[in-house]
C-alpha cells in the first residue's frame with residue numbers, strides 16, 4: 582500500500598499562504614510515495630474569493646515536478662467546488678487544462694456556505710445534514726469532471742450545534758446511493774485526514790463509511806490531508822493507509838491526466 586497525500590493547498594488557494602516547495606520538502610521528509618497539489622476553485626463563493634490563477638499554478642507545479650523528479654512523484658490537480666448553479670463553467674474549466682486529478686467537493690449549496698453558517702439558518706441539524714447529503718447525491722449524479730468526492734461528511738465541521746457529529750445511519754440510504762453512483766461512474770472517495778483534528782479517531786469520512794463503500798464494490802480511494810500549511814503535509818496518511826489495508830483495499834489510487842494510473 583503506497584502512502585500518498587492527494588489533497589493539499591498552497592498560496593494559489595484563497596485561504597492558504599503556504600509555499601508549494603515547502604509542501605514537497607515536507608512530503609519527502611514524511612516518506613510519501615506521491616503527492617498531488619489540489620488548490621481550490623469555487624465559482625461565485627458567497628463570501629471569500631476562490632479564484633485561481635490556473636496558468637501560474639500549473640507552471641509552478643511543473644517546475645517542482647521536474648526539480649524533485651528523482652525524489653518524489655508530484656501531480657497537478659484541483660479541488661473543484663461542485664455547484665449545480667455553475668455546472669457548465671466548471672466542466673469547461675476542467676476540460677481546458679491538463680489536470681492529473683480532480684477532487685469534487687460540495688462547499689456551497691444554493692449560494693449558501695457552511696463556514697460562516699448561512700446554510701444552517703432555520704434548520705435543525707437533521708434537516709441540514711439530510712439536505713447536504715441529498716445535494717451531494719445530486720452533484721455526483723450530475724457532474725462527470727471529477728475523480729474522487731472530497732470529504733464526504735465535511736458538514737461535520739460546521740453548524741451551530743453543540744454536537745456536530747453526523748449520525749450516518751439516519752442518511753445511510755442517501756449515502757449508499759452516493760457510493761453506488763460513484764462506483765458506477767468509476768469515481769472514488771478520499772479519507773480527508775483533517776478530520777482527525779475534530780473527530781480524533783478518524784478522518785472524513787469515518788472507517789465504517791469507507792468499509793461500506795468497499796462492501797458496495799468501491800475500490801478507488803485516495804488519502805488527503807487538506808493541508809493549508811506545510812507542517813500538516815502527510816499527517817496521518819500512513820494511519821489511513823493501514824486502515825485501508827485492514828478493510829481489504831490492495832492499494833490507493835493515483836492519477837495522471839485524470840485517468841487512474
Ligand SMILES: [Zn+2]
Pocket residue numbers: 660686688731732
Ligand atoms: Zn474542501
Ligand SMILES: [Zn+2]
Pocket residue numbers: 588590660807
Ligand atoms: Zn481542500
